[in-house]
Amino acid sequence: MSNYVWGTSLSHADYLQAKSFVTDVKSATRDAARKVSMDISRQTRDVIASNESLHREQMELLTASTDRTVGALNDGFERISYSMDAGFNRLSDGISELNATFHWGFGAVLASIGHINDTLSELVKIAKTPVQTVAFNHFEIARDAFRQGLYRESLEELDRAISGDHTSAGYKLEWRFHQLKGTLQLGFADCDISLYDLAKAEESFLAAARYGKTDYPHDAGRAFLSAGWAAYCQGKMKEALAHTEQAMALHPEMGAVFFQASKIQMALGDVENALPMLAKAINLDSFYALKAAGDGDFQPHDDRLRGFLEALRKEKYRQSVPKVKAVLDKLTVLELAPDVADNNEIRLLRAFLSEGANWPLLDMLSVVQNLNKSRDMFLDGFKSLPIVMRIKAPFQSFNAKETYTEQETYYEDVVIKPGSFFKKSVTEKQQKTRMVTKTRTVTKSSSLTEILFEFCPVSAGSFRMGRNEKDFYLGRYPVTQQQWEAVMGNNPSQFKGERLPVETVSWDDCHNFIKKLNTLSSKQLYRLPTEAEWEYACRAGSISAYYFGDDESRLGEYAWYDSNSEGTIHPVGQKKSNGLGLYDMAGNVWEWCSVSGSSDRVLRGGSWNSFAGDCRSALLYYPPSDDLRRYVGFRLVFVP
Numbered sequence: 001m002s003n004y005v006w007g008t009s010l011s012h013a014d015y016l017q018a019k020s021f022v023t024d025v026k027s028a029t030r031d032a033a034r035k036v037s038m039d040i041s042r043q044t045r046d047v048i049a050s051n052e053s054l055h056r057e058q059m060e061l062l063t064a065s066t067d068r069t070v071g072a073l074n075d076g077f078e079r080i081s082y083s084m085d086a087g088f089n090r091l092s093d094g095i096s097e098l099n100a101t102f103h104w105g106f107g108a109v110l111a112s113i114g115h116i117n118d119t120l121s122e123l124v125k126i127a128k129t130p131v132q133t134v135a136f137n138h139f140e141i142a143r144d145a146f147r148q149g150l151y152r153e154s155l156e157e158l159d160r161a162i163s164g165d166h167t168s169a170g171y172k173l174e175w176r177f178h179q180l181k182g183t184l185q186l187g188f189a190d191c192d193i194s195l196y197d198l199a200k201a202e203e204s205f206l207a208a209a210r211y212g213k214t215d216y217p218h219d220a221g222r223a224f225l226s227a228g229w230a231a232y233c234q235g236k237m238k239e240a241l242a243h244t245e246q247a248m249a250l251h252p253e254m255g256a257v258f259f260q261a262s263k264i265q266m267a268l269g270d271v272e273n274a275l276p277m278l279a280k281a282i283n284l285d286s287f288y289a290l291k292a293a294g295d296g297d298f299q300p301h302d303d304r305l306r307g308f309l310e311a312l313r314k315e316k317y318r319q320s321v322p323k324v325k326a327v328l329d330k331l332t333v334l335e336l337a338p339d340v341a342d343n344n345e346i347r348l349l350r351a352f353l354s355e356g357a358n359w360p361l362l363d364m365l366s367v368v369q370n371l372n373k374s375r376d377m378f379l380d381g382f383k384s385l386p387i388v389m390r391i392k393a394p395f396q397s398f399n400a401k402e403t404y405t406e407q408e409t410y411y412e413d414v415v416i417k418p419g420s421f422f423k424k425s426v427t428e429k430q431q432k433t434r435m436v437t438k439t440r441t442v443t444k445s446s447s448l449t450e451i452l453f454e455f456c457p458v459s460a461g462s463f464r465m466g467r468n469e470k471d472f473y474l475g476r477y478p479v480t481q482q483q484w485e486a487v488m489g490n491n492p493s494q495f496k497g498e499r500l501p502v503e504t505v506s507w508d509d510c511h512n513f514i515k516k517l518n519t520l521s522s523k524q525l526y527r528l529p530t531e532a533e534w535e536y537a538c539r540a541g542s543i544s545a546y547y548f549g550d551d552e553s554r555l556g557e558y559a560w561y562d563s564n565s566e567g568t569i570h571p572v573g574q575k576k577s578n579g580l581g582l583y584d585m586a587g588n589v590w591e592w593c594s595v596s597g598s599s600d601r602v603l604r605g606g607s608w609n610s611f612a613g614d615c616r617s618a619l620l621y622y623p624p625s626d627d628l629r630r631y632v633g634f635r636l637v638f639v640p
Contacts, residue, residue, distance in 0.1 A: 012233040013187070013196060038294030039077045044306045047313065048289045049362040054080065080294065115219050116176050135161040135171035142180060151192040155184050175212030178204045179223055186230055202230035206243070213250060221251025228260055232267070240264050255284035259291060266297040275308045282312070286365040313361040320368040324352050327371050387473060389638060391520050393449040393486040401441055408436045451486045455638045456581045458537045474529060474537045475635035477572035477583050478591060479513070487516050494630040499571035501589045501633040507601050510592050510634045529637045531593040531620055534604045538617045540579030545616050546586065547578040552612050559587030559615050565608035569631070586615040589633035607631035
């Protein structure tokens with residue numbers, strides 16, 4: 001027996017004409033948010049969806065009092081209201097709202113998707129004869145009549161398109177004509193019931209499928225799906241399943257085909273074959289889990305369905321954990337970009353790993369199905385954002401001075417007998433105590449701290465002196481003494497200060513630092529820039545002598561050099577940045593760079609005691625291997 005509404009014995013024709021059904025549909029159609037509802041057992045709903053996921057799907061769990069008002073539910077059921085607007089927006093994935101409890105929309109949907117909506121001008125282009133052109137004009141009139149609710153007139157125009165009239169022979173081989181004709185014969189809410197004929201609808205849909213499958217296989221698949229539904233509504237389950245399987249072969253990306261096949265098999269009592277079909281539908285659109293739970297053919301087997309969905313939930317979680325971990329692994333190296341440091345998506349992925357095994361199916365699948373989208377969105381976004389990396393500093397001991405207070409004993413002369421003009425006062429020493437502040441040197445152990453490194457994105461591209469092949473991230477500032485000390489436990493610099501660039505570091509010193517930093521990160525994330533990368537990033541798209549232009553008199557706005565440094569190094573980030581947000585690319589400290597394809601190394605950028613010309617973007621300096629002068633530092637490249 002076919003099931004349109006669980007718990008009723010309505011025929012399909014009665015279902016379309018049921019007073020409460022038509023009233024609900026007309027009301028829903030008038031509303032901005034067209035809603036229909038379905039009844040689901042509470043136990044099964046708990047396996048499928050949380051209230052939050054229902055809300056995301058634009059669904060609403062109605063209250064028990066509302067259920068009692070409706071009077072259609074048993075104690076073990078809940079009513080879920082669904083906004084049809086959400087379904088119509090998702091038609092690219094198939095007929096997403098296909099479900100026995102709201103098939104009223106099925107006919108209207110069939111008339112509004114795929115190539116059946118090609119414009120008349122497009123149809124005339126494919127017409128090969130004047131007869132076909134006339135037929136397409138009749139079809140255009142039929143579509144307009146359908147839009148206006150003039151269903152009888154629409155059918156008349158379709159018959160003229162197919163069979164002709166006194167002026168034309170007609171063109172019966174056009175699948176669109178038969179598809180719209182089948183839609184009128186299948187029936188839908190507020191249809192012209194006098195046109196209702198399921199057998200003819202099945203025949204029209206089969207004709208549409210036969211004529212369209214070569215050039216329009218997906219539309220032919222929808223036609224076979226429609227024929228399958230027409231056969232189901234007649235109780236012809238064997239034919240319904242055969243038509244649906246043909247639809248499956250032509251349009252395997254349409255979840256509705258697998259759902260309908262599963263529904264028909266459930267109606268036949270073939271639960272074993274129905275459930276794997278349902279799994280395929282859910283893979284294409286997770287919402288089919290809810291549709292099945294609210295479907296009249298599935299509900300007699302609610303225990304089996306719930307067990308299947310629970311097993312599917314566990315299996316999906318097991319399969320998804322490695323994928324989520326892989327995406328998180330890719331994102332977490334970038335998650336500290338200032339604009340998205342505490343992003344909801346990243347928190348959700350972490351929650352999935354720790355709690356997801358207990359989540360309902362829809363909640364879990366919504367995370368998994370958006371994995372690639374989330375990853376791509378983040379990675380694309382991060383390409384234009386500065387990022388901050390947090391590295392755990394190693395445990396180290398160091399000496400430090402601290403102040404403390406303690407009680408001190410002292411003696412003070414106290415007058416015990418006052419003096420007079422002729423006699424001195426009598427005093428005696430008395431012991432007293434007081435609190436004093438002192439300083440001492442102690443050995444302390446550093447707690448596990450975090451070191452922050454800021455990086456700016458540099459996109460691949462060409463510049464006057466060459467080409468940078470790949471995107472990369474370059475340190476916003478030269479490495480500071482605070483960062484060096486946290487990693488290495490020492491400070492080779494001549495000038496001391498946490499925010500000062502580390503200096504007096506050799507090529508080998510830099511590589512030892514990077515090696516240790518990568519060890520702390522458990523990944524090979526950091527290296528020195530090549531001299532080409534450095535220049536490309538320094539120029540920031542400029543072709544002038546300096547990244548701000550050719551006017552040397554402006555150098556003091558951007559760099560510490562011999563004319564303004566007062567003979568000393570300065571904290572990073574005090575001058576203006578270049579166009580990429582990089583600071584101190586000119587002046588303050590020379591920076592070590594490698595040379596691609598060789599073991600050479602060069603210095604770039606000039607320093608606090610350099611002449612202005614040494615701070616030009618293009619200038620490079622080949623130092624002797626033992627050059628440890630106190631104005632040489634470096635900055636890092638981050639490689640995600």
